[in-house]
Amino acid sequence: TRRIAVTGSASGIGKALVEVLRAQGDTVIGVDREDADVRADLSTEDGRARAVAGIGAGPLDGVVACAGVSAPDPVTVSVNHFGVVRLLEGLRPVLAAAPNPRAAVVGSIAGTQPVDQAVVDACLRDDEPAALELARAAVANGTGNRLYPSSKSALAQWLRRAAVTEEWAGAGIPLNAVAPGVVLSPMVAPLVADEEMKAVMDRAVPMPLNGYAQPAVIATALSWLISTGNTHMTGQVIYVDGGADATLRGPGV
Numbered sequence: 001t002r003r004i005a006v007t008g009s010a011s012g013i014g015k016a017l018v019e020v021l022r023a024q025g026d027t028v029i030g031v032d033r034e035d036a037d038v039r040a041d042l043s044t045e046d047g048r049a050r051a052v053a054g055i056g057a058g059p060l061d062g063v064v065a066c067a068g069v070s071a072p073d074p075v076t077v078s079v080n081h082f083g084v085v086r087l088l089e090g091l092r093p094v095l096a097a098a099p100n101p102r103a104a105v106v107g108s109i110a111g112t113q114p115v116d117q118a119v120v121d122a123c124l125r126d127d128e129p130a131a132l133e134l135a136r137a138a139v140a141n142g143t144g145n146r147l148y149p150s151s152k153s154a155l156a157q158w159l160r161r162a163a164v165t166e167e168w169a170g171a172g173i174p175l176n177a178v179a180p181g182v183v184l185s186p187m188v189a190p191l192v193a194d195e196e197m198k199a200v201m202d203r204a205v206p207m208p209l210n211g212y213a214q215p216a217v218i219a220t221a222l223s224w225l226i227s228t229g230n231t232h233m234t235g236q237v238i239y240v241d242g243g244a245d246a247t248l249r250g251p252g253v
């Protein structure tokens with residue numbers, strides 16, 4: 001049986017993924033702030049170290065980073081970018097010790113929306129204190145709503161670079177992202193229940209194929225990315241978004 005670590009395991013997409021993986025016989029180590037096998041706050045260096053230690057020193061067959069927040073607050077950058085990157089880097093040695101290791105993260109269609117470029121640049125320089133200071137400035141000047149797109153854009157750009165390096169591709173570890181459109185998880189369900197908010201979201205994220213997704217849909221895509229069947233897909237951001245990316249970006253590839 002494969003040992004797979006899933007962050008954000010207590011809710012939404014992460015919780016659905018735990019169910020998919022356990023149903024197929026995998027041993028899952030759930031990581032979340034509460035209600036998880038390993039309780040850790042991934043917004044802090046301490047929490048990330050606790051997560052890596054709690055997952056353990058034995059070979060790890062897969063990791064999927066689902067934990068995320070969408071608040072117009074600096075913590076969004078801490079969790080969605082640094083919480084993912086530092087955890088994956090911390091787990092790389094135990095992944096490399098497994099026979100068929102795989103890694104995946106959850107991006108977002110929001111990563112294609114307007115960003116705070118200074119925040120993205122600080123993320124890509126791996127400078128968390130600078131990114132947080134810039135994020136606080138963004139909140140103060142009223143552009144805090146750009147922090148979520150910024151965190152997901154930075155994560156996608158980090159992934160495309162890291163995936164093809166000696167550390168990941170060279171160690172035989174595929175590293176990919178699923179980027180959802182709107183998913184009816186506890187993060188978003190309350191928003192679409194509000195008519196006005198729903199109209200704003202439908203303009204920002206048009207989903208001509210089957211509308212909003214259930215968390216299990218995203219979990220199924222993630223489960224394939226980390227399966228042994230995926231030997232050659234890496235560095236990809238896969239939009240599982242009901243056609244939102246194709247609608248917004250048009251035919252250019």
Ligand code: NAI
Nearest residue numbers: 008010011012013033041042043067068108182183185187
């Ligand atoms: P959710 O709110 O249902 O689940 C997120 C989980 O992450 C929660 O269990 C939460 O406790 C955990 N988490 C948050 N901060 C944490 C921290 N500091 N340390 C440890 N765990 C923490 O949300 P959902 O929708 O399942 O989100 C999962 C991922 O999907 C996130 O990365 C989110 O950005 C992404 N996403 C969600 C979309 C949606 O429409 N729901 C759309 C696109 C992306």
